[in-house]
Amino acid sequence: MSDAYAASERVPLRLRLSRRGIDGVTLLIVPSVLFVLALFIYPFLYGLALSFAPKEGGWLANYQKFFADPFYYDTIWKTLRLAVPVTIINVLLSIPIALRVRLMRHQRVLTTILVLPITLGTVLVADGLLTYLGPRGWLNRLVLDSGFSESPVHLVHNYWGVVLALVVSIFPFTFLLTLSSLTGIDPSLEGAASTLGATPRARFRYIVLPLLAPGLAINFCLSFVQAFSVFPSAVLLGDPAGTTRVISIAAYTAAFEQYDYSLASAIAMIMGLTQLAIVAGLLSSRGLFYRGSAAAAKG
Amino acid sequence: MASVSRDFRRLRLDRVSREFGALHALREVSLEVERGEFIALLGPSGCGKTTALNCLAGLLPLTGGGIWLDNARIDRLKPEARGFGMVFQNYALFPHMSVRRNVGFGLRMQKRGRAEIAEKVEAALALVRLGDQGDKLPGQLSGGQQQRVAIARAIVIEPPLVLMDEPLSNLDAKLRLEMRAEIRRIHDQVGSTTIYVTHDQDEAVSLADRVVVMRGGTVRQVGPPAELYARPAHADVAEFMGYRNLLPTRVLSSDAGTARIAIGDAELIGTVIETLPGEAALAAIRPDDLVPRADGTLAATVAAVEYRGRGFFGAARTAAGTELFFRSDARVEPGEALLLGADRNRVLIYAGAA
Amino acid sequence: MSRDEPIGARLWAVTVWATVGFFILNLFAVIASVVVNSFGTRWFNTWLPAGFTTRWYVAAWGEFQLDQVLIVTLEVVTAVVALSALFGVPAAYALARRDFPGKRLVMLLFLLPLLVPPITFGIPLATVLYRIGLAGSLYGVIVANLVPTVPFVILVMIPFVEQIDPRIEAAARVFGAGTWRLFMTVLVPLLAPGILAALLLVLVRTIAMFELTFFTSGPTSQTLVVALYYAVSAAGIRSGQSIDAMAVIYMATTLIWLLVALRFVNPTQIVGRGRTG
Numbered sequence: 001m002s003d004a005y006a007a008s009e010r011v012p013l014r015l016r017l018s019r020r021g022i023d024g025v026t027l028l029i030v031p032s033v034l035f036v037l038a039l040f041i042y043p044f045l046y047g048l049a050l051s052f053a054p055k056e057g058g059w060l061a062n063y064q065k066f067f068a069d070p071f072y073y074d075t076i077w078k079t080l081r082l083a084v085p086v087t088i089i090n091v092l093l094s095i096p097i098a099l100r101v102r103l104m105r106h107q108r109v110l111t112t113i114l115v116l117p118i119t120l121g122t123v124l125v126a127d128g129l130l131t132y133l134g135p136r137g138w139l140n141r142l143v144l145d146s147g148f149s150e151s152p153v154h155l156v157h158n159y160w161g162v163v164l165a166l167v168v169s170i171f172p173f174t175f176l177l178t179l180s181s182l183t184g185i186d187p188s189l190e191g192a193a194s195t196l197g198a199t200p201r202a203r204f205r206y207i208v209l210p211l212l213a214p215g216l217a218i219n220f221c222l223s224f225v226q227a228f229s230v231f232p233s234a235v236l237l238g239d240p241a242g243t244t245r246v247i248s249i250a251a252y253t254a255a256f257e258q259y260d261y262s263l264a265s266a267i268a269m270i271m272g273l274t275q276l277a278i279v280a281g282l283l284s285s286r287g288l289f290y291r292g293s294a295a296a297a298k299g
Numbered sequence: 300m301a302s303v304s305r306d307f308r309r310l311r312l313d314r315v316s317r318e319f320g321a322l323h324a325l326r327e328v329s330l331e332v333e334r335g336e337f338i339a340l341l342g343p344s345g346c347g348k349t350t351a352l353n354c355l356a357g358l359l360p361l362t363g364g365g366i367w368l369d370n371a372r373i374d375r376l377k378p379e380a381r382g383f384g385m386v387f388q389n390y391a392l393f394p395h396m397s398v399r400r401n402v403g404f405g406l407r408m409q410k411r412g413r414a415e416i417a418e419k420v421e422a423a424l425a426l427v428r429l430g431d432q433g434d435k436l437p438g439q440l441s442g443g444q445q446q447r448v449a450i451a452r453a454i455v456i457e458p459p460l461v462l463m464d465e466p467l468s469n470l471d472a473k474l475r476l477e478m479r480a481e482i483r484r485i486h487d488q489v490g491s492t493t494i495y496v497t498h499d500q501d502e503a504v505s506l507a508d509r510v511v512v513m514r515g516g517t518v519r520q521v522g523p524p525a526e527l528y529a530r531p532a533h534a535d536v537a538e539f540m541g542y543r544n545l546l547p548t549r550v551l552s553s554d555a556g557t558a559r560i561a562i563g564d565a566e567l568i569g570t571v572i573e574t575l576p577g578e579a580a581l582a583a584i585r586p587d588d589l590v591p592r593a594d595g596t597l598a599a600t601v602a603a604v605e606y607r608g609r610g611f612f613g614a615a616r617t618a619a620g621t622e623l624f625f626r627s628d629a630r631v632e633p634g635e636a637l638l639l640g641a642d643r644n645r646v647l648i649y650a651g652a653a
Numbered sequence: 654m655s656r657d658e659p660i661g662a663r664l665w666a667v668t669v670w671a672t673v674g675f676f677i678l679n680l681f682a683v684i685a686s687v688v689v690n691s692f693g694t695r696w697f698n699t700w701l702p703a704g705f706t707t708r709w710y711v712a713a714w715g716e717f718q719l720d721q722v723l724i725v726t727l728e729v730v731t732a733v734v735a736l737s738a739l740f741g742v743p744a745a746y747a748l749a750r751r752d753f754p755g756k757r758l759v760m761l762l763f764l765l766p767l768l769v770p771p772i773t774f775g776i777p778l779a780t781v782l783y784r785i786g787l788a789g790s791l792y793g794v795i796v797a798n799l800v801p802t803v804p805f806v807i808l809v810m811i812p813f814v815e816q817i818d819p820r821i822e823a824a825a826r827v828f829g830a831g832t833w834r835l836f837m838t839v840l841v842p843l844l845a846p847g848i849l850a851a852l853l854l855v856l857v858r859t860i861a862m863f864e865l866t867f868f869t870s871g872p873t874s875q876t877l878v879v880a881l882y883y884a885v886s887a888a889g890i891r892s893g894q895s896i897d898a899m900a901v902i903y904m905a906t907t908l909i910w911l912l913v914a915l916r917f918v919n920p921t922q923i924v925g926r927g928r929t930g
Contacts, residue, residue: 020753020754021751021752021753021754021756022751022753023751024832025746025747025750025751025832026747026751026753027747028743028744028746028747029743029744029747029748029759031740031743031744032740032741032744032763032803032804032807033744033759033762035740035799035800035803036762036763036765036766036800036803036804037762039778039781039796039797039799039800040765040766040774040778040800041762042781043774043777043778043780043781044774044777046777046780046781047776047777047780047781050777050780093672096665096669097669097672097673099669100666100669100670101673108919108920110673111919111920111921112915112920113677113680114677114920115911115920115921116680116684116911117680119857119861119907119908119911120684120861120904120907120908121861121862121863121878121907122863123863123878123881123882123885124687124861124878124881124900124903124904124907125683126885127687127881127885127896127897127900128683128684128686128687128900129683130885131683131686131687131690131897132679132682132683132686132687136696136697137686138682138686138700139682141700168676168679168680168683171676176921180921200662222768225768225769225770226770228770229770229771229772229773229864231772231863231864232863232864232867232882235886236882236885236886248772251772251776252776252868255776255779255780255868256868261780261783264776264780265776265777265780267776268772268773268776268777271772271773272769272773275770275773
């Protein structure tokens with residue numbers, strides 16, 4: 001009797017692995033995993049290590065340099081000065097518009113138009129705004145001809161140009177995320193609220209907003225991260241040596257103009273960490289919100 | 300938000316219509332409901348019963364007709380102005396609010412005082428026997444419990460009218476029976492007026508004072524359950540009410556409410572419900588009423604039979620191939636030849652298609 | 654909805670639609686001013702240029718070596734599309750069909766390149782590529798662009814694979830199909846719409862991908878968008894008309910593929926989990 005079971009004691013490795021979900025098919029992920037590890041994770045680690053091996057000075061010299069020299073650490077402030085207002089505008093603007101658009105029948109037309117700036121990319125948007133907002137562009141044509149102002153409005157090669165470029169480029173993204181969060185809220189919840197006497201304002205305040213909040217927090221994070229990474233707009237449409245010298249420009253200059261890859265890596269790390277810190281801060285406050293499904297609870 | 304009178308006498312739907320483009324979901328539906336009644340809207344899916352309920356709630360505007368509460372016309376009012384309580388099929392409990400806050404939501408919208416709200420909420424929870432679940436979130440409750448919270452939420456605002464949209468359809472059979480009794484008990488205890496939508500004729504018949512059978516956006520018959528059960532007004536209502544045998548027949552002779560009909564070669568006597576324009580007619584017989592009898596005239600061979608505790612229910616075929624659903628107290632076997640018949644007042648005759 | 658709405662609510666609705674309209678109007682105006690500028694003769698203080706010409710396009714073609722740039726763009730995009738499909742589709746299949754320890758970690762690994770903006774990982778990536786000598790060449794650009802697109806293809810394809818009933822594959826195997834034949838005769842035809850959608854999205858996103866190409870390209874391996882950037886940043890105060898001609902060529906390239914892609918995908922999928930530029 002015991003002999004019959006003895007043979008089954010040694011389960012082959014292949015079988016044991018496949019029971020845990022690993023077989024030939026699973027191995028199909030290996031090339032992609034190796035690729036991402038080699039070209040995403042490794043460069044990060046390499047850059048991190050490199051940032052601690054500056055051209056001169058101790059292992060923290062790059063970071064010390066960054067935080068000691070206002071020319072460098074000011075870039076964080078300048079970037080935040082752009083990213084935070086832009087993201088707040090985008091998120092706040094997207095809510096009332098998404099509330100209306102979700103009732104529309106031909107949403108696809110609108111979303112296609114809104115996807116244009118994303119598809120065209122920041123470089124083209126920057127170039128377009130240069131022409132359009134420039135001293136001889138159509139906007140100033142209108143401003144001067146209508147008598148709104150005596151002299152042209154300065155919206156290029158300064159802070160405002162970059163703000164506009166960021167809003168044009170990122171708003172569609174923010175909007176689409178808000179719209180998708182909004183449509184995830186079960187409409188029968190608002191129906192129920194209205195039968196209980198809730199006006200549209202009350203429905204928004206007590207039902208929609210609380211259920212939207214977690215999605216908005218994530219939306220804010222994703223949109224903020226994009227805005228914080230601003231680069232071509234800040235160069236082409238802004239004042240890259242002055243008010244819009246953002247942190248990405250500092251990193252780029254260090255890498256490709258000064259050929260100081262160690263410093264550039266340090267700046268890139270600082271950039272990544274700042275984004276991470278703000279995102280982490282926002283997401284941890286998400287714990288205050290309801291985090292469950294926004295669908296009506298079913299039996 | 301001011302709401303309409305609590306002490307209304309009569310709710311009236313006057314030729315209510317609702318179109319969705321080319322689809323006529325409701326066609327000139329008229330109905331009167333007295334205060335305190337429990338009305339069931341019964342019909343297959345697509346008959347318009349849920350649309351009618353949504354129109355009553357104000358969630359859908361009418362495309363024709365009007366809704367009157369005594370002498371006030373209410374169909375132009377938004378839902379938040381009507382003050383009717385509604386229980387949704389998927390309960391629509393606010394997932395981010397506790398049971399207590401869910402139930403108290405309507406009272407908060409009415410700007411009642413804190414103490415008053417707390418008191419009424421506790422009373423409502425006690426009524427639905429959920430007094431100890433007040434602080435849970437809807438996601439933590441079972442289906443039956445969620446359903447009771449939905450009911451509590453609807454009645455705590457003491458609405459003149461309570462609307463229920465198939466509230467039991469998501470529950471298992473046993474729970475459904477239990478909750479059925481609860482719903483009627485609450486209706487009686489609170490003294491409300493309830494309009495209840497369902498596709499289950501057992502439910503409608505056991506709960507309602509009057510049943511409104513709908514099909515294709517129109518009202519086919521309104522009446523107390525017993526009347527619908529025993530005397531459906533049309534063949535399609537009969538079919539819906541469980542008259543599984545709907546047999547095409549020929550009228551041989553008719554006289555003062557009864558008629559002699561032929562099903563194939565067999566002759567039968569039945570009760571005429573609809574006026575018969577010609578020879579063609581439909582005979583409706585409940586399987587319960589079609590039994591093997593000595594004087595039975597329908598000869599058929601048993602095809603399948605199953606035991607259901609209170610008797611044997613089966614399907615049999617006549618020589619002509621017509622399928623008959625019957626009941627038998629004694630055991631029968633497939634292949635057995637039977638003579639089936641029914642009392643003349645349990646054979647209902649309707650106008651047939653040409 | 655609009656029967657008996659109070660004045661306040663209607664005013665609000667109008668404001669909202671006005672904002673949307675304003676945004677769209679300005680968007681079209683921006684695009685239009687680039688197009689008009691590229692076709693104008695001289696344009697200074699007037700609404701429209703004095704006359705229209707196509708000579709700027711000819712000038713741009715020579716000045717910016719657009720023939721070479723377009724070929725490079727084509728090569729990069731083709732390689733990126735093909736390679737991300739080759740890497741991504743099988744990986745998506747494996748992730749959709751198998752549950753293994755560490756799967757969540759792998760999913761996170763594939764999500765990161767889409768969440769982290771291209772600049773943040775572009776600079777370290779470029780540094781590494783320079784160290785191994787790939788940067789500055791076509792291969793470097795292709796490799797860099799693959800980093801966000803392989804995960805993108807994987808994330809887009811997983812739902813498509815999950816939609817296919819695994820019993821179809823089981824049936825094929827019961828009838829004797831080996832894995833290769835299973836792939837070619839059963840899975841690829843069923844997945845074709847999904848693969849097409851994913852690849853079109855990759856195409857559109859890669860044409861517009863700026864930062865990664867910018868950091869890793871050399872003078873002979875610039876894509877159109879990078880060449881455009883260099884031209885604009887060199888120009889200074891006002892975008893020259895030949896530059897705008899190049900911009901229009903770039904726009905046309907992206908928009909043609911966008912229109913093609915829209916026949917197969919929903920506009921919102923282009924947004925995906927990251928951005929294009």
